[in-house]
Amino acid sequence: MTQMQRSDARSNRDRVLTAARETFAAAGLEAPVREVARRAELGVATVYRHFPTRTDLVTAVLAERVEACRRQMRRALDDTDPWRALSGMIEEFADRQIHDRALNEALLAPGGAAGAFAEQRREHVEAMNTLVARARAAGRLREGVGPEDVRAGLLAIAALRNLPSSTNAQVIGRLAELLRAGLRA
Template identity: 55%
Template sequence: MDAELNRLRIIAVARAAFAGEGLDLPMREIARRAGLGIATVHRHFPARSDLVTAALAELVAECRGDMRASLDEPDPWRALSGVVHGFAKHRLRDRGLNEALFGSHPAAAAFAVDRREQARAMEQLVARAREAGAVRPDVTVEDVRVCLGAIASFRLGHSATDLQRLVELLLIGLAADASASPERGARRLRPRRQAIP
């Protein structure tokens, strides 16, 4: 029983630490925050990748569900812009999750399949939005990845309001005819405009 409680405590501490500080936080520091010895942590999680997998599994599953919901969303613009908004939300809350799903951190190798599935889903969302005329005809999935990269590089010292403004500007850049018709671009953005908590 004590062993299982220790394991759950390590996972909870690691999840919070990875969310705030990324996946490179030393295992020894996680052990210290959990009030346990490093040997206890290694007994449960011999490698960093084991701990990363355990700490982020639930969050990755939630992202999987969110992406499925986006693919099921009948409005192509709402689907694509919703993913961008969701990514920004996780940028503020879950630095480790972004590194696991969108970065190249070696400790996140267990999520390689999820990363590929997320990439394929993004390609579908962009293709749908382009076919529906919801985005500019020259927009590619790489353009959307550039937008996500801009969000990922956002300095967390700034406010959530600043990040929200960045997201809105990026979406205006993707939206069909947004530059030629600000009213049309604003109308397209309004359904997904939401404060990032």
């Protein structure tokens, strides 16, 4: 059923997805659907045929980013050095935020357009708890630091990404370093 559609329809669906990726990354998740359609050089109706509502389109784009996040977390869990795993995770997260304006909204608005990712969020939280527990067991964490602190720090990095400033990249980098210093024993 799924594969017996017209070839132009299939290719247009890809063009919409590509355009949506680019648009959301550059202008944020609130970018108008018309903007996506324009970038794809298609009519709005075509976008809506492939993604019945704006939320479906956003969800489709976010799914890819969330999956990338999941892979990254897997790698961190495989790291044998507890502090390097945790610290590197923070740094990669910061890098990702710098280059991708869409991802943070998936993390920042649990009830919003990204409500579909509750399961992945839970998995992510669990993995983070493991990373923190390992670093703590290895004595690399400051007294009193827990998973909530790491989570607060990541949220802060993500929230910073929303600012319209052009110096965001530097500010985010500094903040990530500052957070690592605050977590370290």
